Amino acid sequence: MSLRHAALGLLADGPASGYDLLKTFDRSLAFIWPATQSQLYGELNRLADDGLIEVSNEGPRGRKDYSITEQGRAELERWITDVEPDRIRRNEALLRVFFLGTVGPAHAKAYLEREATVHEDLEALLQTVERDTDWDTSDFNRYGHLVIESGRRYAHGQAQWAHWAATQVDNLETTEAPAQTR
Amino acid sequence: MSLRHAALGLLADGPASGYDLLKTFDRSLAFIWPATQSQLYGELNRLADDGLIEVSNEGPRGRKDYSITEQGRAELERWITDVEPDRIRRNEALLRVFFLGTVGPAHAKAYLEREATVHEDLEALLQTVERDTDWDTSDFNRYGHLVIESGRRYAHGQAQWAHWAATQVDNLETTEAPAQTR
DNA sequence: ATGATCATGTAAACTGTTACATGATTGT
């Protein structure tokens, strides 16, 4: 139920409509917690039903600005300080690495070098974002900057790892056990 | 649909039952692609229906050993070499960092130091696994070793980041804009 | 007037989690 708290967290920084939040999601939370329009609108209605946010303004085209309530603020704080984060991490790109033995050394190396490139590109992108953003405009942005830095380091580390892993492939394949038992 | 290919990939290394695969999941893929018993048994039946695996042996207690078929091997290779991996990464612990401005500097620092500890513990665990495992027994293990190394580096990097981020909190909070507009 | 953008919603399909259910076999 993290989307719920993500929306709550964004509204803690100031009132916004679903449409606004969606853009914020795409700009800032997208790499950490993507959300679709469909999902977000549904969650906002549920949050409002539960009294954690409320419609503070209605605008043209059916626009609804939501504000966080006291109850919502309390719930957000509780979530951050008292609830142990879910540590589940799914990574499809790494999952494939387990199975690189089935495609042969050339494909395996190509796969790993591609991973290196992808992460180098990501690092470059995050560096640009880091440089071109004014981080000192809100708590959300100030702390968001820390998250971007985490991502940058991650991308850098993965790229380095992938290059290294590619050099290991020949080792792995020549060390291969004499007869495959299957 | 990665669970499907994860199961296929494990069976590429040799025949196994759902029960066996579940143990392998828990031991090796758990941190990258966790699966529940319920999910796995269902997927195996679907894979068999689609001809990507087949029941190669039936044992006591209704045990069914599955083997990968030629068609299954082809699909696995196609997936690894031709299908661009899904890059979606969800990370609840990092999501919370965006919202640390709402809980005050003391809680924020405590949160980040706890993240550091969690990742140091993870690094230590992976180091132990790395040391105590005989990696040279199958392609799956050899390439799995590369994944463990990736995880170890990740854990190390995240721990370092978290310590650094904790030192930044006071900076962020003192730089705070004069009057919060809300 | 009309195309772009703003703005929200619903339905179906799919994926993943939790809980329940059942029973066979093995080791002590």
Place this chain on the structure above:
DNA sequence: ACAATCATGTAACAGTTTACATGATCAT
């Protein structure tokens, strides 16, 4: 005999994605 483990399956629920649907308002 009985506890532990082996072994598979189903059902209900929660979360996510994709596609469809609708219409208002704004700028040119």
